[in-house]
Amino acid sequence: MDCKARVTKSGAILLGSNYTIDGYHKRPIRVVTHAHSDHTKGLGRSARESLLVIATPYTFKFLDVLGYRVPLEKRVELPYGGSMEFDGERVRLLKARHIAGSAQVLVETAEGSYGYTSDFKMPGTPPLKGLDCLVVDATYGSPRLQRRWGEWDALAALMEIIDRFIGEGPVWIYGYHGKLQEVMAQLRLRGVRLEFMADSRTVALARIASEFYGVDVEPLRIYSGDNIDYSAIVFAHMSKVKSYSRRPGIHVRLTGWELRAPAAWAGDRLINVAFSDHATFREIVSYVEEAKPRLVLIDGVRSTDAWFTAKYVEKVLGIPATVSPSQ
Numbered sequence: 628m629d630c631k632a633r634v635t636k637s638g639a640i641l642l643g644s645n646y647t648i649d650g651y652h653k654r655p656i657r658v659v660t661h662a663h664s665d666h667t668k669g670l671g672r673s674a675r676e677s678l679l680v681i682a683t684p685y686t687f688k689f690l691d692v693l694g695y696r697v698p699l700e701k702r703v704e705l706p707y708g709g710s711m712e713f714d715g716e717r718v719r720l721l722k723a724r725h726i727a728g729s730a731q732v733l734v735e736t737a738e739g740s741y742g743y744t745s746d747f748k749m750p751g752t753p754p755l756k757g758l759d760c761l762v763v764d765a766t767y768g769s770p771r772l773q774r775r776w777g778e779w780d781a782l783a784a785l786m787e788i789i790d791r792f793i794g795e796g797p798v799w800i801y802g803y804h805g806k807l808q809e810v811m812a813q814l815r816l817r818g819v820r821l822e823f824m825a826d827s828r829t830v831a832l833a834r835i836a837s838e839f840y841g842v843d844v845e846p847l848r849i850y851s852g853d854n855i856d857y858s859a860i861v862f863a864h865m866s867k868v869k870s871y872s873r874r875p876g877i878h879v880r881l882t883g884w885e886l887r888a889p890a891a892w893a894g895d896r897l898i899n900v901a902f903s904d905h906a907t908f909r910e911i912v913s914y915v916e917e918a919k920p921r922l923v924l925i926d927g928v929r930s931t932d933a934w935f936t937a938k939y940v941e942k943v944l945g946i947p948a949t950v951s952p953s954q
């Protein structure tokens with residue numbers, strides 16, 4: 628089937644003739660689905676060379692805090708459901724539950740309809756239905772990566788850890804941008820009133836995410852490195868695990884790659900909590916089943932076991948599927 632959708636070797640998702648999504652490609656319009664670094668590659672070059680850069684208002688706010696420079700005159704902020712037409716091709720951003728501001732992308736042209744799920748988890752991500760071609764993210768693309776519990780179990784495990792260890796030192800929670808802020812909101816929703824501390828960037832993102840989720844994350848204070856409060860929860864980027872690990876208290880890493888249990892020891896005072904921002908393998912399959920596209924392309928750049936997912940979709944759902952770029 629002729630399909631105007633593909634993933635380039637560098638991870639740009641090309642939909643229609645005009646749009647490049649989450650990676651640089653020589654095209655008039657760049658779309659950013661969310662502010663994670665594997666989706667903002669080449670954004671500087673896109674910002675210079677493309678006519679327009681499209682993202683949700685919250686993704687632009689995140690990008691600003693993270694230091695990406697997109698000239699105001701090139702920005703097109705599309706809220707969920709919002710659309711824009713360029714050269715006879717209409718682009719629309721739709722909700723994806725992943726991090727604050729995350730979107731799926733739909734492009735409709737005279738020749739066909741094309742979509743990209745971007746990173747997502749279920750429930751909370753309405754499938755893009757009945758498209759000609761759907762590009763699917765399969766971060767956990769096979770049953771060997773299937774978590775056997777829900778995110779509620781992981782959150783419950785995290786709250787138990789906080790209850791048990793707070794006071795022996797702070798509880799340190801490590802994760803990527805977006806996930807930290809989501810967990811802050813989730814803890815507040817469940818009645819955790821302890822003070823949150825984080826570096827200034829994480830705090831700025833938390834205040835944006837707080838507005839996005841409609842959840843007050845205060846009290847929230849900037850952690851400058853010396854004023855350790857034993858009754859606070861300190862949130863830090865995953866890259867800090869090593870350098871902070873000797874500081875007093877229990878250290879918690881938020882990672883969807885922990886497959887043993889919702890919480891499992893990973894070191895002397897280090898615990899992995901299996902909180903993920905990506906669909907499990909079964910959730911990916913049920914998304915595709917509900918979406919029922921004519922052709923599925925599994926993103927071969929960002930997925931694990933993409934080939935397996937494609938074969939599974941073909942055999943079990945009877946929907947033609949392949950990996951893009953082809954390996």
Ligand SMILES: [Zn+2]
Nearest residue numbers: 661663725746
């Ligand atoms: Zn992501």
